[in-house]
Amino acid sequence: MSLVENEQIKLLANALDRASTACFTVGIVTPIAGVLYGIGNFIQTPSLWLVCYLAGWLLIAAILHSLARRTLKGLKP
Numbered sequence: 001m002s003l004v005e006n007e008q009i010k011l012l013a014n015a016l017d018r019a020s021t022a023c024f025t026v027g028i029v030t031p032i033a034g035v036l037y038g039i040g041n042f043i044q045t046p047s048l049w050l051v052c053y054l055a056g057w058l059l060i061a062a063i064l065h066s067l068a069r070r071t072l073k074g075l076k077p
Contacts, residue, residue: 006075013071020064027057 031054034042042050 009071009074013068016064016068016071020061020068023057023061023064027060028054 031042034040
């Protein structure tokens, strides 16, 4: 495998990991901050719905991170 192909694999893995970080920030951190500071309609959202929403975003972030880790296994020495 060439150096270029290894670099392309690393770029793909980095992009997937950045996407997982963005999902975590948008889907987890933002709603929690909204609830804590009373911003927007987060405070009026039913708790069960909010927990399901947070779990969904966390699952998406975990899947993207796992895909990034799996992508890196394709690197060759």
